[in-house]
Amino acid sequence: DESGIESLDYEVIENYAYWEEQAQRGKLYVGYYVMVKWFFALLIGIGTGLAAVFINLSVENFAGWKFALTFAIIQKSYVAGFLVYVLINLVLVFSSVYIVTQFAPAAAGSGIPEIKGYLNGVDMPGILLFRTLIGKIFGSIGSVGGGLALGKEGPLVHTGACIASLLGQGGSSKYHLRSRWLQIFNSDRDRRDLVTCGCAAGVSAAFRAPVGGVLFALEEVTSWWKSQLMWRVFFTSAIVAVVVRTAMGWCKSGKCGHFGSGGFIIWDISDGQEDYSFEEFLPMAVIGVIGGLLGALFNQLTFYIAYWRRNYLHKNGNRVKIIEACLISLITSIISFGLPLLRKCSPCPEADPDSGIECPRPPGMYGNYVNFYCSKDKEYNDLATIFFNTQDDAIRNLFSAKTIHEYSAQSLLTFLVMFYSLAVVTFGTAVPAGQFVPGIMIGSTYGRLVGMFVVKVYKKLNIEEGTYALLGAASFLGGSMRMTVSLCVIMVEITNNLKLLPLIMLVLLISKAVGDAFNEGLYEEQARLRSIPLLESRPKYQMRKMTAKEASGKRVISFPRVVKVADVVSILRSNNHNGFPVIDHERNGETLVIGLMLRSHLLVLLQSKVDFQHSPLPCDPRASRFLTDPLYCRHTISEFVKPASSKGLSIHDIRLSSDDLEMYIDLAPFLNPSPFIVPEDMSLTKARISFMLHLMMQVYNLFRQLGLRHIFVVPRPSRVIGLITRKDLLIEV
Amino acid sequence: DESGIESLDYEVIENYAYWEEQAQRGKLYVGYYVMVKWFFALLIGIGTGLAAVFINLSVENFAGWKFALTFAIIQKSYVAGFLVYVLINLVLVFSSVYIVTQFAPAAAGSGIPEIKGYLNGVDMPGILLFRTLIGKIFGSIGSVGGGLALGKEGPLVHTGACIASLLGQGGSSKYHLRSRWLQIFNSDRDRRDLVTCGCAAGVSAAFRAPVGGVLFALEEVTSWWKSQLMWRVFFTSAIVAVVVRTAMGWCKSGKCGHFGSGGFIIWDISDGQEDYSFEEFLPMAVIGVIGGLLGALFNQLTFYIAYWRRNYLHKNGNRVKIIEACLISLITSIISFGLPLLRKCSPCPEADPDSGIECPRPPGMYGNYVNFYCSKDKEYNDLATIFFNTQDDAIRNLFSAKTIHEYSAQSLLTFLVMFYSLAVVTFGTAVPAGQFVPGIMIGSTYGRLVGMFVVKVYKKLNIEEGTYALLGAASFLGGSMRMTVSLCVIMVEITNNLKLLPLIMLVLLISKAVGDAFNEGLYEEQARLRSIPLLESRPKYQMRKMTAKEASGKRVISFPRVVKVADVVSILRSNNHNGFPVIDHERNGETLVIGLMLRSHLLVLLQSKVDFQHSPLPCDPRASRFLTDPLYCRHTISEFVKPASSKGLSIHDIRLSSDDLEMYIDLAPFLNPSPFIVPEDMSLTKARISFMLHLMMQVYNLFRQLGLRHIFVVPRPSRVIGLITRKDLLIEV
Ligand SMILES: Nc1ncnc2c1ncn2[C@@H]1O[C@H](COP(=O)(O)OP(=O)(O)OP(=O)(O)O)[C@@H](O)[C@H]1O
Ligand SMILES: Nc1ncnc2c1ncn2[C@@H]1O[C@H](COP(=O)(O)OP(=O)(O)OP(=O)(O)O)[C@@H](O)[C@H]1O
Ligand SMILES: [Mg+2]
Ligand SMILES: [Mg+2]
Known part of the structure; x- marks a missing residue:
């Protein structure tokens, strides 16, 4: 990271600002x-x-x-x-x-x-x-x-x-x-x-x-x-x-x-x-x-x-x-x-x-x-x-x-x-x-x-x-x-x-x-x-021996949906990861992964400050804010764009007052709600060598061919809500 | 389906037979x-x-x-x-x-x-x-x-x-x-x-x-x-x-x-x-x-x-x-x-x-x-x-x-x-x-x-x-x-x-x-x-307006891990879907999606009959079967291959005795343990139009660029176990 090399976001972040923009376009x-x-x-x-x-x-x-x-x-x-x-x-x-x-x-x-x-x-x-x-x-x-x-x-x-x-x-x-x-x-x-x-x-x-x-x-x-x-x-x-x-x-x-x-x-x-x-x-x-x-x-x-x-x-x-x-x-x-x-x-x-x-x-x-x-x-x-x-x-x-x-x-x-x-x-x-x-x-x-x-x-x-x-x-x-x-x-x-x-x-x-x-x-x-981390077209042979969970390794650092500004700052200071899962706590105590928040977007929010709120509750769409501000989103896509060929903002450039630090941000409108996910590997037979070893090959291809930056490894789902096949993608006009 | 047009399995099914095969290869x-x-x-x-x-x-x-x-x-x-x-x-x-x-x-x-x-x-x-x-x-x-x-x-x-x-x-x-x-x-x-x-x-x-x-x-x-x-x-x-x-x-x-x-x-x-x-x-x-x-x-x-x-x-x-x-x-x-x-x-x-x-x-x-x-x-x-x-x-x-x-x-x-x-x-x-x-x-x-x-x-x-x-x-x-x-x-x-x-x-x-x-x-x-369902390089404009759940539509037909032969036959007869999620029931009553089973593979199992078992329990790897049969898998990959340019087996070709119908199959070794999954769409604001509409575009690209046949739509995960980035895919040798 010292070298300043960072991945590009080839995946389009479909956040609220993006959606607003798309909706306005004829x-x-x-x-x-x-x-x-x-x-x-x-x-x-x-x-x-x-x-x-x-x-x-x-x-x-x-x-x-x-x-x-x-x-x-x-x-x-x-x-x-x-x-x-x-x-x-x-x-x-x-x-x-x-x-x-x-x-x-x-x-x-x-x-x-x-x-x-x-x-x-x-x-x-x-x-x-x-x-x-x-x-x-x-x-x-x-x-x-x-x-x-x-x-x-x-x-x-x-x-x-x-x-x-x-x-x-x-x-x-x-x-x-x-x-x-x-x-x-x-x-x-x-x-x-x-x-x-x-x-x-x-x-x-x-x-x-x-x-x-x-x-x-x-x-x-x-x-x-x-x-x-x-x-x-x-x-x-x-x-x-x-x-x-x-x-x-x-x-x-x-x-x-x-x-x-x-x-x-x-x-x-x-x-x-x-x-x-x-x-x-x-x-x-x-x-x-x-x-x-x-x-x-x-x-x-x-x-x-x-x-x-x-x-x-x-x-x-x-x-x-x-x-x-x-x-x-x-x-x-x-x-x-x-x-x-x-x-x-x-x-x-x-x-x-x-x-x-x-x-x-x-x-x-x-x-x-x-x-x-x-x-x-x-x-x-x-x-x-x-x-x-x-x-x-x-x-x-x-x-x-x-x-x-x-x-x-x-x-x-x-x-x-x-x-x-x-x-x-x-x-x-x-x-x-x-x-x-x-x-x-x-x-x-x-x-x-x-x-x-x-x-x-x-x-x-x-x-x-x-x-x-x-x-x-x-x-x-x-x-x-x-x-x-x-x-x-x-x-x-x-x-x-x-x-x-x-x-x-x-x-x-x-x-x-x-x-x-x-x-x-x-x-x-x-x-x-020059330590340019190129992903070659074929994964290394060692990938075959690795599970997605092993590859991803450490404890994941994530954000809650509504987060205190002070926490954001301290988390961003403590590491230099560029993407963070956002986890929402439902009323019944369950948690839910609602998306991916990019460091660069967080920095924009911290700098502009317009989205800071006093309440630690999610902003309710039916609340006044929606009524007074029909666009809801105070940002246009272009604000989130980092200039080409430069490092963009850094957390150390941002000055916040102690009042600011006590406020909250609701991340929901700014996160990417559809990150790519792969289920963790299942090992059928714990006694013998697990037979599900090839997942990483697949993850590698997914990553490279779609030009991704982050993939979440998640627990195996408990049920299948729907199944998409070719037929579902061929809607007749 | 009357036209006999069916998708190909460009995705490699990484089941046990495949793994065995890979392991044997030098x-x-x-x-x-x-x-x-x-x-x-x-x-x-x-x-x-x-x-x-x-x-x-x-x-x-x-x-x-x-x-x-x-x-x-x-x-x-x-x-x-x-x-x-x-x-x-x-x-x-x-x-x-x-x-x-x-x-x-x-x-x-x-x-x-x-x-x-x-x-x-x-x-x-x-x-x-x-x-x-x-x-x-x-x-x-x-x-x-x-x-x-x-x-x-x-x-x-x-x-x-x-x-x-x-x-x-x-x-x-x-x-x-x-x-x-x-x-x-x-x-x-x-x-x-x-x-x-x-x-x-x-x-x-x-x-x-x-x-x-x-x-x-x-x-x-x-x-x-x-x-x-x-x-x-x-x-x-x-x-x-x-x-x-x-x-x-x-x-x-x-x-x-x-x-x-x-x-x-x-x-x-x-x-x-x-x-x-x-x-x-x-x-x-x-x-x-x-x-x-x-x-x-x-x-x-x-x-x-x-x-x-x-x-x-x-x-x-x-x-x-x-x-x-x-x-x-x-x-x-x-x-x-x-x-x-x-x-x-x-x-x-x-x-x-x-x-x-x-x-x-x-x-x-x-x-x-x-x-x-x-x-x-x-x-x-x-x-x-x-x-x-x-x-x-x-x-x-x-x-x-x-x-x-x-x-x-x-x-x-x-x-x-x-x-x-x-x-x-x-x-x-x-x-x-x-x-x-x-x-x-x-x-x-x-x-x-x-x-x-x-x-x-x-x-x-x-x-x-x-x-x-x-x-x-x-x-x-x-x-x-x-x-x-x-x-x-x-x-x-x-x-x-x-x-x-x-x-x-x-x-x-x-x-x-x-x-x-x-x-x-x-x-x-x-x-x-000729009703050849080509997926074009760009999704139709209508895709933008669709969520993954909407696209997939109907109730999903799935199999439990250990399934009765009679059930398999009746399910396969009742529809002509080509892929079925397999759901395992854990001891604590929770369910877990463990993979995707292809119809063609099921038909091979039904025809060969060697995997039928009397017990409705999963075959335990530590049990005698593993000790007596070191290869565990009685099938080679080639058995699962359907001949090129032909329809392959049909459920109507298979004759089973009533004894057979009373037996069970453990599907775990034959399923594809790493199907592609996408989380269901989240709508942040139920009151207004949901802003998470673009998922299907992404699903379309995923499907087409990786040449998939099935994608599961699953509930949003509750937590993120790991996060994979470029760095994780670049293992140094
Ligand atoms: N939110 C996170 N929580 C825990 N670990 C993470 C998180 N984000 C990334 N990592 C891990 O930290 C390591 C480096 O992270 P980093 O975000 O810098 O990714 P990178 O591969 O350098 O890509 P980028 O070019 O986007 O920075 C990787 O091994 C990754 O798995
Ligand atoms: N197991 C399943 N349970 C419920 N619905 C399914 C299942 N499998 C497929 N479907 C749905 O049934 C429809 C047709 O299924 P089918 O399996 O024939 O797929 P297809 O698009 O024709 O591709 P293929 O060429 O693989 O047959 C699709 O709309 C799909 O969503
Ligand atoms: Mg980095
Ligand atoms: Mg079909």
């Missing part, structure tokens, strides 16, 4: 509500699309300008060129880490574990704030533009989620819309829907993969599923695609500086390998295994390093974080500049005028065949082509078909080892950082290595090294992130090659299985590290 | 279980893929042979050609309707509403039998090959589901695997997972759209979602794609007769329109509206006709069904042969040697520009090109780009009206029938019409009529079936054109919204007609 309101939802989906799409375009534009321009300048200078002096290169990188990385540490600490890292946590039902304060959004956008421009071994895709997902959450909130706090309008997205559930849209929009923007975005949101981040939402999420993704596409079309005319190429598909390899033969399955399986091993190793190493950083290094304050990032930038610059220097250049292959690939590429342009520290003009440096280049171009080169023998095995191996190490070390610095693009680079390098080997062995077959590079990329991502369907679809969408789908799938199956043998996925590991 | 078993699941997913994929290839091959060969023969004959006599054409169609349709009526009545129609029902939790007896599978495969070869206005895609989904279900069962009843092996897929829940795989495999096979298949299963048919399953479903889909692709590759060498062309993508239009401008959004929106209107009209008309058929025409027996189908075949043949005769031929456009399109197409081949009843050689009949052709080719022609001015508006309009009417009339005959391909034909016709108009109006733009045809197809399917994400993805996958995704989406948004204003989707309407 049919028109429902239509309006739906319309606003769609409108917001549109806005999220446009916003995320624009943010993505902005980030892409900036990164490409910074990086392009950097490389152009460096190349211009090294014509005269390699030392001067090196210094300029290092300096530019350093400035960019410094600005990134400075923004993040000083201004938006929650913007560090990829943000996907946090978003995953949010959609799983736990809130990490600060992750969806405006400053986080700003920090994420500008931070990732700096860190990616500065040439670190990280990507901008993860941060874009976080960006999308921030935009979505801010929109949902912005309606209420910033733009002062009409009061009935505000109340639309005030529940955690509505916000969750928006954030889901934002998350899909982020992936869609990052990879220009609308279907992949929807599937990513569905598979990787959400822990529940609503078919109504799917369509809206898809709509958002498509809007993103349209926005990005339009912006790209506009850039084609050259108005965007260094940012020019790149259409709707990022790394088009649709002209790659047409067909594959059965002999190739073996090397492909090998790629899968390598991906699983390297991916699992990556997860493990980053976990250790992040653990060490978190518990030792970063405890020393922001200055250390800044120095660390700058140091890593320095190392990265030295390696990416220095290693290609050591590499001998190769002569250009014979030109193929059809392909449009020039060797060496013309100065100041992107492309294959970088001429770097070569003695002759018609030579290129294969290591520089992948190392001393923007990531996008490096990947395009690695994926490229029809360029057999472009790379030497030695260069690829050098690159693999160095880049892998850099990626591991860079992960966890205090800058926005995604792991997709580094993963693709690592994977496609060893994929291409295997491909080269395959080309050598199976001489007769029509094999493209680029295909193997793609499979390698898929295998590494699969082995590290353990995504399945969404990753497949994203790979297909970014490469525009549907034919390779079964192969990608095969490789993913293997790499995921291999990786799962060692550890959990990257995001799960990171969530564990 | 870690190894879990691995084995997972392996078998994947193996079955593989088998389903292969099976469905082969079935699809077989159907496609047969249809193409029958149809190809038919057209080739007809064309050969009409060189001499149009009358003879017509007669032969009619006769072949008649024979094919007759064989189809004969197989279905005589042998597999459940194979009629598309089967998707039934599968949807199955995955929603209701079982229609007979839909997943082996004979249904056979009827479906051969029936759809006949009906599609016979040229009726229906498709083979819906039936393929049903075929996939049948294969999956049979595999799950086959393990148990046919191949006599070892007894521990059998018990793997014996619960309805496991079968549901398999059928989901089969369903996705069917779509994947029908459209060669693996991603679309997964999304179809997710969006359209299942009502719940497990992220673990998604990966397996996707695997199955990909296997199907591989199988189909391999078979196609094999056919390219010409070994498959008339079946030759067609690769992984069915109607490749990737060389279509590159870009679109804002002016085009208006005509596209118009297409969306038309799609919504025509789709809703289609649903309404088919509903009426199917209603009439069901309640009047088809009551007269199978002979009527056969005559009806033959009559429709006759009409279809006459129209598709006769109308092109009335149409004047157009001269061929100038040949473009690059495109490879010949005009007129060479005799005996497929392609554009059919020369039919033309006076000159260099002419073609545009109506015959779409009408007197296989559906696949007609659609390819309609979608084709670079063939502006191929069709006259008059021909397209004629075709639209005639084919729409034929599709409406054909729907509901007793043959396997899908609505995808007819929908695509109808939609692409009016789409192309709009496209022609747009080409005329916006003269300067680079517009392809084929793009509009595609959008038209999407709009009609969206307006009729109301699918969203899956339809988008299927359209993209079958046309291999990712660029059009946002346009397809726009059109679908509009057509679905327009259609929804009039009626429900095609499958929902048909499910309603």
